[in-house]
Amino acid sequence: MSLWEYANPRRFMAVSATVLPWTWAAAALLCATGLVWGFFFTPEDFRMGNSVKIIYIHVPSAFIAINAWFMMLVASLIWLIRRHHVSALAARAAAPVGLVMTVVALLTGAIWGKPMWGTYWEWDPRLTSFLILGLFYLGYMALWSAIEDPDAAADLTAILCLVGTVFAVLSRYAAQFWSQGLHQGASLSLDAEENISDVFWLPLVVSLAGFVALFLALVLLRTRTEIRRRRLATLTARERLA
């Protein structure tokens, strides 16, 4: 029994069909628990008031936005090295989810930023690097949709993902170098001296887990759609030949 057995599309379809409803259920349950707990059963922050509660959407979506790219990087590497088609399709499936999460993180940040910082947008390193991350997602998706041959598209986007990762990380440090930050530092790190209080931390972790489950469910669903689309293309091609 090895992980690579799921690289077989038939096997992947069978397993993901049974896993997918559970993932959806976990996503719905965890998101609902985390968000309801966070929105209605936590105290107001003494300085930020009610607006602190946007953290339960902002932080998980930002977390997913970054990690979706790393998932794409790993999937691209697997495709380039071991040529498993499911892996390439999973990378393709994750990109729009990552882009939406980037936009959600930027939007919730803007909504929170207006009353707290007095501005919707600030050229802060973190905000800037998120905007740049969104651009990288856009370019990656545009390249996928521009190339007709599916294998060439998978190869080229995988290479773009590798080069893009290096430059996305570089851009993050360039942005840090280029302007001073307004965004608060990490408040969830395990090794930090000062984290947010447990009252806020526990529901945040629950909704973080919910967003991870939601991401998994969406990627599984989209990968299944891609596999079916690929099968349909093969069938129609065969039909045309016959």
Add this chain to the structure above:
Amino acid sequence: MIALLLRDLRLATRAGGGFGLGLAFFLILATLVPLGVGPETDRLAPIGPGILWLGALLACLLSLDRIFALDLEDGSLDLLATAPIPLEGVATVKALAHWLTTGLPLTVVAPALSLLFFLPTTALPWLVLSLLIGTPALSWLGTFGAALTVGLKRGSLLLSLLVLPLYIPTLVFGAEVVRRGAEGLPVGTPLAVLAAITLGCFALLPFASAAALRINLR
């Protein structure tokens, strides 16, 4: 490799090669910005370094889609792929030819254009140095983008979408060098990082470009 370099340079400089187009674009951009934002010294001087770097970047972008597209059309790219020099070498030479025909001329005319933005003369050496060090990275990155999109019909728009985000670090550090130079601050750190980016591009991107070319020629 030298023969290929000379051939590319000859193709670029002769009629229809588009040499000078980037330069003319750079000049027009430098003329249009003051017309757009107003001619006051205290307004133009602070944005000058950024505008000059941005202009260099966009001028580089203009000629990118020619790097491989023409060779693919007339079949010489297939010959290059089967030639005794590795495709990585071809990608390096193509990038070098692109830099010699866009980046280097831009670097040479930039000091003249910086007068339009009232840049202090103390900033001029830093402007030239930062462009000299930074623009090769733009050419190498652009060659990678051109290799990715070489087979596509409407590749040039996609090419800008793919390449411009990759230009961000170079732009940030390049403009920072000039800005600090103009204000008389130490420029060592951004200059070193800029050089590091360019050297990293030299070392790694030809492999990525060659891989993309091989996929597109498959």
